[in-house]
Amino acid sequence: MTKVIKNGTIVTHDLTYEADVLIDGGTIIEIGPNLKGEEELDATGCYVMPGGIDPHVHLEMPFMGTYSSDDFESGTRAGLAGGTTMVVDFCLPNQGESLLDAIKRWDNKSTRANCDYSFHMAVTWWGEQVFNDMETVVKDKGINTFKHFLAYKGALMVNDDELFSSFNRLSELGAIAMVHAENGDVVAEMTAKLLAEGNTGPEGHAYSRPSQVEGEATNRAIMIADMAGVPLYVVHTSCEEAHEAIRRARQQGKRVWGEPLIQHLTLDKSEYFNKDWDHAARRVMSPPFRNKQHQDSLWAGLQAGSLSVVATDHCAFTTEQKRTGVGDFSKIPNGTGGLEDRMPMLWTHGVETGRLTPNEFVAVTSTNIAKILNCYPKKGAVLAGADADLVVWDPAKTKTITAGTQQSAIDYNVFEGKEVKGLPRFTLTRGHVAIHDGEVRTQEGHGKFVKREANTPVNKALSSWKELTAPQPVQRTGIPVTGV
Numbered sequence: 001m002t003k004v005i006k007n008g009t010i011v012t013h014d015l016t017y018e019a020d021v022l023i024d025g026g027t028i029i030e031i032g033p034n035l036k037g038e039e040e041l042d043a044t045g046c047y048v049m050p051g052g053i054d055p056h057v058h059l060e061m062p063f064m065g066t067y068s069s070d071d072f073e074s075g076t077r078a079g080l081a082g083g084t085t086m087v088v089d090f091c092l093p094n095q096g097e098s099l100l101d102a103i104k105r106w107d108n109k110s111t112r113a114n115c116d117y118s119f120h121m122a123v124t125w126w127g128e129q130v131f132n133d134m135e136t137v138v139k140d141k142g143i144n145t146f147k148h149f150l151a152y153k154g155a156l157m158v159n160d161d162e163l164f165s166s167f168n169r170l171s172e173l174g175a176i177a178m179v180h181a182e183n184g185d186v187v188a189e190m191t192a193k194l195l196a197e198g199n200t201g202p203e204g205h206a207y208s209r210p211s212q213v214e215g216e217a218t219n220r221a222i223m224i225a226d227m228a229g230v231p232l233y234v235v236h237t238s239c240e241e242a243h244e245a246i247r248r249a250r251q252q253g254k255r256v257w258g259e260p261l262i263q264h265l266t267l268d269k270s271e272y273f274n275k276d277w278d279h280a281a282r283r284v285m286s287p288p289f290r291n292k293q294h295q296d297s298l299w300a301g302l303q304a305g306s307l308s309v310v311a312t313d314h315c316a317f318t319t320e321q322k323r324t325g326v327g328d329f330s331k332i333p334n335g336t337g338g339l340e341d342r343m344p345m346l347w348t349h350g351v352e353t354g355r356l357t358p359n360e361f362v363a364v365t366s367t368n369i370a371k372i373l374n375c376y377p378k379k380g381a382v383l384a385g386a387d388a389d390l391v392v393w394d395p396a397k398t399k400t401i402t403a404g405t406q407q408s409a410i411d412y413n414v415f416e417g418k419e420v421k422g423l424p425r426f427t428l429t430r431g432h433v434a435i436h437d438g439e440v441r442t443q444e445g446h447g448k449f450v451k452r453e454a455n456t457p458v459n460k461a462l463s464s465w466k467e468l469t470a471p472q473p474v475q476r477t478g479i480p481v482t483g484v
């Protein structure tokens with residue numbers, strides 16, 4: 001069955017032009033004028049763009065004694081409603097668990113996905129088994145990205161020696177390192193002190209994780225990645241100190257990317273000082289929201305290209321789950337939602353304000369990450385041969401965000417009451433019209449796993465450079481003989 005998207009303007013990361021898009025099954029087969037298909041989708045007044053890719057989600061994540069409430073079904077449905085057609089979740093091995101067993105658990109959960117998805121692997125402990133499993137993960141399982149938590153001491157955190165060992169292994173395997181960059185030791189000490197002093201409310205969470213702890217950990221991870229010769233992707237970059245480290249590294253030719261979240265771009269730390277405990281706790285995430293200066297830095301980074309991707313870190317907990325932390329902010333499950341709202345919020349606060357062009361919007365919501373993760377142009381492109389993961393974006397469509405009408409399973413929305421302008425008219429996941437003019441037509445289980453090869457062009461370039469500049473012994477003649 002063919003479908004044709006007619007009368008729209010195609011917007012990619014580098015081009016804007018008028019053309020129809022013909023789709024057969026799950027693939028784009030032709031782009032051009034006056035195309036015909038069995039089913040027509042009218043894109044008059046709309047932009048036809050690559051569907052969004054959210055490279056940072058946690059669906060049904062086991063964390064802080066509970067599970068995040070959006071699973072692969074509700075989470076991907078929320079994504080599609082907002083124009084996102086691919087998500088990347090994190091496989092989290094338990095302490096001592098093999099990486100392959102963790103993948104099995106994630107495979108079981110993800111069968112319900114409504115759109116395509118992929119996994120990053122997390123390195124949550126270190127040992128010979130992890131070292132060995134990493135090769136299978138990269139070569140057989142199609143996962144080329146490995147996340148390390150420098151925070152969450154006593155749970156997911158790894159130390160610098162483990163980090164360096166893991167980064168070295170990734171360099172050998174042609175994979176990419178990722179970090180959650182906050183100094184977990186300092187956060188743990190500050191948390192204990194704040195609690196002892198009676199700072200038990202959600203605002204204590206923000207006090208315990210100032211921007212300096214993120215800046216330090218970002219600098220440290222960049223240095224260790226450079227020593228190991230591995231490309232580095234820094235997740236949820238929230239502040240100027242971390243951005244400054246990434247910006248400097250990139251100017252020095254290092255292969256480092258930064259990922260701000262839509263929450264950090266549009267919400268600030270005043271949320272934690274709200275008198276309503278629930279309001280503040282619902283917004284507890286790590287790193288916490290920052291102030292206006294940090295937000296301006298993140299926007300400028302997206303404009304300048306020193307920050308590459310806008311994600312959500314979607315990790316949604318209900319109010320009931322958040323209340324575990326009444327009387328002790330360190331027990332509030334860390335995480336917020338955003339999958340359904342990332343694209344409309346970024347369009348409204350980015351494109352509508354003139355901070356981003358529509359092409360830059362496509363770059364930071366889809367194409368850049370498809371290239372980094374090595375699934376471009378299957379994903380992140382409007383090209384013949386690419387997957388028909390598309391969003392027909394109506395720049396005139398408006399709504400007020402509210403939990404009452406959202407797809408996410410939780411009972412609130414951190415963007416409640418925000419007006420957005422720019423929403424999907426249609427969202428297509430491998431050719432299936434999952435969102436049809438406001439109507440949800442998702443198909444549970446439609447989503448497929450996207451395998452991603454290692455040795456990306458960036459890995460190859462970096463390893464060539466590291467080989468060329470590696471320490472070389474000086475060949476000498478006339479070496480003095482000792483002991484004569």
Ligand SMILES: NC(=O)NCCC(=O)O
Nearest residue numbers: 180285286313315334335
């Ligand atoms: N970010 C957050 O608070 N929760 C999800 C886990 C993580 O990415 O750190």
Ligand SMILES: [Zn+2]
Nearest residue numbers: 180235236286
């Ligand atoms: Zn994190």
Ligand SMILES: [Zn+2]
Nearest residue numbers: 056058313315
């Ligand atoms: Zn995360």
